Amino acid sequence: MTMNVIAKTAPGVIAPPLPEPRGPLSEAVIALLRRRPGDSEAGPALPATTAGADPLGEDLQLALYVCYELHYRGFADVAPEWEWEPSLLGLRAAMEREFLASLREGLPGGDDVSGAIEELLVEPVDADGVSQYLRDTGERRQLREYVAHRSIYHLKEADPQAWVIPRLDGRAKAALVAVEFDEYGGGRAERMHSRLFADLMEELDLDPAYGAYLDAAPAAMLATVNMMSMFGLHRAWRGALVGHFAVVEITSPPAAQRMASALERLGVGERGRQFFTEHVVADAVHEQVLRRDVIGGLLESEPELAADVVLGVQATCHLEDRLAEHLLGCWRSAPARSSSRRPL
Numbered sequence: 001m002t003m004n005v006i007a008k009t010a011p012g013v014i015a016p017p018l019p020e021p022r023g024p025l026s027e028a029v030i031a032l033l034r035r036r037p038g039d040s041e042a043g044p045a046l047p048a049t050t051a052g053a054d055p056l057g058e059d060l061q062l063a064l065y066v067c068y069e070l071h072y073r074g075f076a077d078v079a080p081e082w083e084w085e086p087s088l089l090g091l092r093a094a095m096e097r098e099f100l101a102s103l104r105e106g107l108p109g110g111d112d113v114s115g116a117i118e119e120l121l122v123e124p125v126d127a128d129g130v131s132q133y134l135r136d137t138g139e140r141r142q143l144r145e146y147v148a149h150r151s152i153y154h155l156k157e158a159d160p161q162a163w164v165i166p167r168l169d170g171r172a173k174a175a176l177v178a179v180e181f182d183e184y185g186g187g188r189a190e191r192m193h194s195r196l197f198a199d200l201m202e203e204l205d206l207d208p209a210y211g212a213y214l215d216a217a218p219a220a221m222l223a224t225v226n227m228m229s230m231f232g233l234h235r236a237w238r239g240a241l242v243g244h245f246a247v248v249e250i251t252s253p254p255a256a257q258r259m260a261s262a263l264e265r266l267g268v269g270e271r272g273r274q275f276f277t278e279h280v281v282a283d284a285v286h287e288q289v290l291r292r293d294v295i296g297g298l299l300e301s302e303p304e305l306a307a308d309v310v311l312g313v314q315a316t317c318h319l320e321d322r323l324a325e326h327l328l329g330c331w332r333s334a335p336a337r338s339s340s341r342r343p344l
């Protein structure tokens with residue numbers, strides 16, 4: 001049987017509009033996507049290099065985000081064929097090299113996986129992060145900003161990690177899929193973590209549409225998601241993706257507990273709190289599975305990936321710290337500033 005029907009976006013699944021550019025690189029990428037691939041009409045040329053753009057800055061991070069999004073849901077009125085268009089992939093590769101080089105520069109490196117994981121298991125008593133701030137002093141408008149930013153990931157929660165499945169085998173693969181099964185609601189659409197997050201957004205009077213807050217999200221937020229996409233989409237970085245996933249699961253329960261308290265203090269009802277209360281319980285189990293079976297299984301069959309696992313752990317912590325610095329820097333300044341690029 002010949003397959004002559006091109007898959008269309010499923011009914012009810014609406015791709016977001018293209019975002020506003022933030023500089024010459026994102027401008028070039030977005031302008032290109034408004035055309036048809038292979039269009040012979042002369043259009044603006046795509047740069048072949050990143051031309052000195054700040055690897056962690058607004059322009060490069062948005063351009064990279066837009067390239068990666070073609071592998072997820074794409075954008076409204078953008079031809080799906082752009083996903084594998086060579087000149088765009090060439091520019092994406094140049095951006096990835098810059099992004100990765102800047103990440104590596106700021107990280108200690110090494111190949112001590114147990115040491116890197118153990119550091120995550122102990123939270124410093126004086127830890128003073130975003131979840132502590134929101135639990136103790138944050139205002140509702142700051143909570144809304146935080147949730148809007150995080151929606152860039154949580155409305156596609158578990159998707160970037162799903163790319164790694166075919167790159168794993170045996171114990172690591174079986175265990176990672178078991179965790180992903182929970183992330184996707186264990187077969188129940190209404191229990192998908194992305195759905196629980198959308199419920200939370202509704203409770204906060206935010207728009208739960210996929211990608212609705214892309215223009216509002218600062219580069220520090222986009223970088224955390226770009227890192228997941230980069231590690232997930234490259235088989236070469238399967239070790240780093242697994243290290244990243246372990247950090248997410250290990251650090252989640254205590255932070256989710258604080259977020260549940262923050263929501264309660266700020267008057268968000270039960271439906272809105274479920275995203276976090278679910279993570280307090282589920283991730284206590286996921287953490288064990290990730291450490292014992294996913295990382296354990298991967299390193300048993302491919303011990304040479306230890307340094308990549310450490311890279312994934314350190315890169316995730318580093319980019320989360322940068323995001324926290326941005327948010328807390330804005331909220332604690334006098335007078336307090338918004339952390340969002342746009343009013344919500």
Ligand SMILES: [Fe+2]
Nearest residue numbers: 157183193279
């Ligand atoms: Fe989750």
Ligand SMILES: [Fe+2]
Nearest residue numbers: 249282283286
């Ligand atoms: Fe989880």
